Amino acid sequence: MVVSCWSYYILVFTETGAEEAAVVLTKNAEVKRIPEMDNDISVGRIVSSVYDKQGFLLQLETKLPPELAYKYGNLSSGACKPGYAAAKMTTIYPKFIKSAPMFLDRNFKRLSKISHYLPPFGIKTQERIIDSILTATKNYGLGERLDRLSCKRCIIVGNGGILYNKSLGTRIDDYDVVVRLNEAPVKGYSRDVGTKTTLRITYPEGAIQNPENYEKDSLFVFSGFKPLDFKWFRQIVFKENVRGLDGFWKSVAHRVPRDPTEMRILNPYFIQEAAFHFIGLPLNNGLMGKGNIPTLGTVAITMALHNCDEVAVAGFGYDMSSPHAPLHYYEKVKMAAIKESWTHDISKEKEFLRKLVKANVITDLTKGI
Structure with a gap:
């Protein structure tokens, strides 16, 4: 034609x-x-x-x-730009459709994009347990104050060693929504990573295990990658003894110091969209397989593109040419410790993130992407 x-x-x-x-x-x-x-x-x-x-x-x-x-252009200098990230994304990716809720709510079964896929790309076979969890959590947004904002600036704080000694803490705390990942600590590192945590996205093996290390006033956001994860989260929400641990690849948290109303389920569509639409990972009949799971950082960025007006990142990017550089900002493990991942395709993921930075869809404060 x-x-x-x-x-x-x-x-x-x-x-x-x-x-x-x-x-x-x-x-x-x-x-x-x-x-x-x-x-x-x-x-x-x-x-x-x-x-x-x-x-x-x-x-x-x-x-x-x-x-x-x-x-x-007519907004005052420094003002939040409503819809800016989605507008820029649509300019370089016309298929982008903004409407995708951040968290699952009681109407989650109506979300057709996730209803036909098993975890991690959907909720198939987990409907009953999700229903049970959502009955207990009761809340499905960021909170009254943030949900009322007409324009939200969000930053995804990665765990990369590139954050070390950058003194970005104050700048990070200026964002309306600060997203942290897995067990990355705040205490003792505030000069570089800030003190504010709006939500912490994690899965069982990545969750903070010592209850004393959780910061106050943040949402605990669960991202499920396998059916066992949902069983674990239900036990956490209902404060039951965690059992049935066979199937986790490392030890998991047994308690999270949050009320059920401070817990959320991340919409698994962001895993699906990041993997198959944005990065181009193998479909594998819609099942988890070799090299087709995006990292949680990229999943969080995908979530922000749909739910935030301006999106920034910090602490992303691995410099493999510097094997002695710190892998994470909070530990002494070096870059050389990275081994080929069975689940992730880091090179393809980096290619996607570079598109976003190059087109100014997102802002990279640490310039590691």
């Missing part, structure tokens, strides 16, 4: 109604459809010579549409 127009818009009809998606075409170019993991969303025909196989523009130094450039 050959087209001779420069651009047009199509209406995409999904289960939730009509959504508008921009399709950019090059004059007189043959267009090809990009295969999707899901069949519930179609974005029409996209030019293969303009987009890469994941659907990102090959030329990433793109400008916002004039109306958005005008909108953000």
Whole structure:
């Protein structure tokens, strides 16, 4: 098929109604459809010579549409830019659709994108246990104050050694939402990583094991990668004795000093989208397999693109050319300790994150990506 127009818009009809998606075409170019993991969303025909196989523009130094450039250009200096990250993302990735809730709520069974996939890419077979957990947690947002904000600035704080001695603590604490990952500590490192934690995303093997090391006033956000993880989280929520530990690859936390109302379940769609749409990891029939699980940091960034207006990161990036550099900011393990991961594809993941930084979709405070 050959087209001779420069651009047009199509209406995409999904289960939730009509959504508008921009399709950019090059004059007189043959267009090809990009295969999707899901069949519930179609974005029409996209030019293969303009987009890469994941659907990102090959030329990433793109400008916002004039109306958005005008909108953000007229804001006072330093003001939060509503919808900015999603607008920039859509400019380089026209398939991006912003609506994806951060956490599961009592209507989670209606989320078609996750209902047909087993963990970690969905909730299939775990519906009953999730229902039980959500009955106890009762709350499904960031909290009244943050949920009311018309514009949210979020930062994902990675665990990389690149954070060490950067004195970014004050700058990190200025963000509305500060996301931390797994067991990365705050106490004793505040000069570099700040003191504020809005939410800490983790899974059983990554959770802080000493209850005394949890900071106050933060949400405990569970990300499930296997059915056993959901059983563990249910025991944590209901403050039961943790049992049935066979199947974890390392020891897990037995207690989390949080009330159920301070716990959340991260929407597994962000794992699915990061893996198959953004990075291009092997589908493996929708099952966890070799090299098709994104790191929790990239999952958190994906979550932020959907739920934050401005997105920044710090502490991301491994410099393999410096084997003696610290791997993490909080321990003495060196970069040379990194071994090939069975679950992650770090090089492909870095390629995706570099797209976001290059196109100014996200801001990298430590410039490690």
